[in-house]
Amino acid sequence: xxxxxxxxxxxxxxxxxxxxxxRALRDGGHRPADGxxxxxxxxxxxxxxxxKTERNMLRRAEELSDITAELVVTGCMALAQGExxxxxxxxxxxxxxxxxxxxxxxxxxxxxTPDAEPVLDGVVGILPIARGCMSNxxxxxxxxxxxxxxxxxxxxxxxxxRALVHAGAKELRVTGQDTGVYGWDNGDRKLPELLxxxxxxxxxxxxxxxxxxxxxxxxxxxxxxxVFADNEELYDFIHAPVQSGSDDVLEDMRRQHxxxxxxxxxxxxxxxxxxxxxxxxxxxxxxxxxDEDHELSMDLLAxxxxxxxxxxxxxxxxxxxxxxxxxxxxxxxxxxxxAMSELKMEVVGEAYESMVGETFEVLVVEEGTGDSVKCRxxxxxxxxxxxxxxxxxxxGDFLTVEVTxxxxxxxxxxxxxxxxxxxxxxxxxxxxxxxxxxxxxGPESTASSA
Numbered sequence: 110x111x112x113x114x115x116x117x118x119x120x121x122x123x124x125x126x127x128x129x130x131x132r133a134l135r136d137g138g139h140r141p142a143d144g145x146x147x148x149x150x151x152x153x154x155x156x157x158x159x160x161k162t163e164r165n166m167l168r169r170a171e172e173l174s175d176i177t178a179e180l181v182v183t184g185c186m187a188l189a190q191g192e193x194x195x196x197x198x199x200x201x202x203x204x205x206x207x208x209x210x211x212x213x214x215x216x217x218x219x220x221x222t223p224d225a226e227p228v229l230d231g232v233v234g235i236l237p238i239a240r241g242c243m244s245n246x247x248x249x250x251x252x253x254x255x256x257x258x259x260x261x262x263x264x265x266x267x268x269x270x271r272a273l274v275h276a277g278a279k280e281l282r283v284t285g286q287d288t289g290v291y292g293w294d295n296g297d298r299k300l301p302e303l304l305x306x307x308x309x310x311x312x313x314x315x316x317x318x319x320x321x322x323x324x325x326x327x328x329x330x331x332x333x334x335x336v337f338a339d340n341e342e343l344y345d346f347i348h349a350p351v352q353s354g355s356d357d358v359l360e361d362m363r364r365q366h367x368x369x370x371x372x373x374x375x376x377x378x379x380x381x382x383x384x385x386x387x388x389x390x391x392x393x394x395x396x397x398x399x400d401e402d403h404e405l406s407m408d409l410l411a412x413x414x415x416x417x418x419x420x421x422x423x424x425x426x427x428x429x430x431x432x433x434x435x436x437x438x439x440x441x442x443x444x445x446x447x448a449m450s451e452l453k454m455e456v457v458g459e460a461y462e463s464m465v466g467e468t469f470e471v472l473v474v475e476e477g478t479g480d481s482v483k484c485r486x487x488x489x490x491x492x493x494x495x496x497x498x499x500x501x502x503x504x505g506d507f508l509t510v511e512v513t514x515x516x517x518x519x520x521x522x523x524x525x526x527x528x529x530x531x532x533x534x535x536x537x538x539x540x541x542x543x544x545x546x547x548x549x550x551g552p553e554s555t556a557s558s559a
Contacts, residue, residue: 112139112140112141112142112147112148112149112150113131113134113139113140113141113142113148113149113150113151113152113213114141114142114144114145114147114148114150114151114152114177115127115130115131115141115151115152115154116145116151116152116153116154116169116173117154117184118154118155118156118162118165118166118169118184119154119155119156119158119162119184119185120156120284120320121235121282121284121319122237122284122285122286122319123154123156123184123185124230124235125235125236125237125282125284126154126183126184126206126207126237127152127154127206128229128230128235129206129207129237130152130154130183130206130209130210133210134210134213139213145173145176145177146176146177148177148178149178149179150177150178150179150180150181150213151173151177151179151180151181152180152181152182152183152209152213153166153169153170153173153180153181153182153183153184153187153201154183154184154206155170155182155183155184155185155186155187156184156185156186157184157185157186157189157190157250157251157426158185158251159421159424160424160425160426162186163186163190163193166186167193167194167197167199170182170194170197170199170201171197171199174199174200174201179202180199180200180201180202181201181202181204181209181212181213182194182199182201182202182203182204183203183204183205183206183208183209184206185250185251185255187203187204188203188205188253188255189250189251189253189428190250190427190428191203229273229276229277229278231474231475231504232277232278232279232280232474232475232504232505233278233279233280233281233282233474233475234270234273234274234276234278234280234281234282235282235284236266236269236270236273236281236282236283236284237284237285238260238261238266238283238284238285238288238291238303239258239259239260239261239285239286239288239290239291239292240255240256240258240259240285240286241255241256241257241258241259241286242255242257242258242286242287242290242322243257243258243287243290243293243325243365244287244322244324244325244363244364244365245363246362246363246364247361247362247363247429247430247431248362248392248395248423248426248429248430248431249426249429250426250427250428250429251286253428255286257294258285258286258287258290258291258293258294259294260291260292260293260294260295260299263292263299263302263303263306266303266307267303267306267307267310270307270310271310274310274311274312274314275312277505278314279313279314279315279472279474279505280314280315280316280317280472280474280485281307281314281315281316281317282317282319283303283304283307283316283317283318283319284319284320285319285320286320287320287321287322287325288300288318288319288320288321288325289321289322289324289325289326289329290322290325291303293325298328298329300321300326300329300333301329301332301333301335301336304316304318304333304336304340304343305336305339305340307342308336308340308342308343313507314342315342315343315344315472315485316340316342316343316344317344317346317485317489318343318344318346318347318348319348320348320349320350321347321348321349322349322350322364322365322366323349323350323351323364323365323366323370323371323374324364324365324366324370325365326347326349326374327366327370327373327374330373330374330377330378331377334377334378334380334381334382335381337378337381337382337385338381338382341487344386344485344487344488344489345382345384345385345386345487345488345489346385346386346388346488346489347374347378347385347386347387347388348388348389348417349371349374349375349387349388349389350389350390350419351366351368351371351389351390351391351409352364352390352391352392353391353392353395353398353402353405353406354368354391354402354405354406354407354408354409354410355368355398355401355402355405355406356368357397357402358395358397358398358402361395361396361397361431362392362395362431363430368405368409371409371413372413375387375413384487384488385488386415386416386417386488386489386490387413387414387415387416387417388415388416388417388418388419389413389415389417389418389419390418390419390420390421391406391410391418391419391420391421391449392421392422392423393406393420393421393422393423393442393445393446393449394422394423394436394437394441394442394445394446395423395431396423396431396434396435396436396437397434398423398437398445403445403448406449407448407449407452410449410452410453410456411452411456414456414459414460415456415457416456416457416460416461416488416490417457418453418456418457420446420449420450420453422442422443422446423436423437423442454517454518457517457518458515458517458518460490461490461515461516461517461518461519461520462515464490464512464515464520465512465513465514465515465520466511466512467511467512468509468510468511468512468525469486469487469490469492469509469510469512469522470486470487470507470508470509471484471485471486471492471507471508471509471510471522472484472485472505472506472507473494473497473502473503473504473505473506473507473508474504475504476497476504477493479495480495480496480497480498480499481493481494481495481496481497482494482497482502482503482504484508484510484522490519490520491518491519491520492510492512492519492520492521492522493519493520493521493522494510494521494522494523494524495521500524502524508524509524509525509526510522510523510524510525511523511525
């Protein structure tokens, strides 16, 4: 029996893989250590999305190799650039994430323990529905680690989702490198059916669909929008990274969509849903992006007005075709990034400003800083409730809040009593009043309300 320490960096998909690793280790009788110094084995699940992240991963691997008995490195950087750890004299075993449990278990037969837990993080269940993607983007290094899409069956994913809900999950995060191509490896586009089936699970929970490339979801966008309209369990939220507003740049990026396909996806969801959140990404400063291309991206952002926007400066990833292109100067990329980031804050700020004074049904998903909690409304917009303890608000609660203000990228809200709760309070007060009149065997009882 071994003790282990896991550190995870990067996206929700990485966190889901780490949870799968941990579940297998716990089912095999192994236990988490108090820290890497006390662990028989430390596991570093890496990200390699930009060059700065890559340097951080190498530095952390060096630190862990010095303080732990054995180090296993997995995740995207390990698989795409594993040689860099050897070049940095990091003593580590480089493994694909699903090889980690077998390596640590060292051939032992798994023994299910009474406290074996499902893949759950607080009230958030992370559900990776597939591994890999169907794209071949010229700038992407992650594809070297993940390969082509590999989709478990709908039944297998639904059973995993059901286990999470039965274990207490209030929010299911459906994740993958590209959720929109789920099932393509089996010759079918199965995402709408999968989401429908997950929403049919008994329980009170919400479902957030993870990143889906516009090229992947365009062929199913009508059916997918109907599924969203028909299921209140689904957050009305789509993360569709467009990356550029220029078709010329998208072609050089080898993206599977063009701007018009992205617009058609957005327009379809606009038609089907009263309100929804569009999240998208832009890469600024791709090697072939000129001033006109950049302005097309700015125009597209201003036109579709996403409520969540990720702006990334292009950085060359080793081994990719884009790394061989002649890059733009750092000053150009910085100026374009600054301009787009300023527009982003304007667009997002307007969206949250429009929420002030309105009431929303929310789910409390996690603790915030101090005595606050983070909530999500039906469109997955973040609303912070402060002084949660005094207000009796806990993670996992469903409640109604009135938005009182915002901080550009999230809102602040105060809980408000629903009609049902107000009726219940009135009934309780009437009962207490009647009790105080009828009783003559002691002092008058008193009630207080918070």
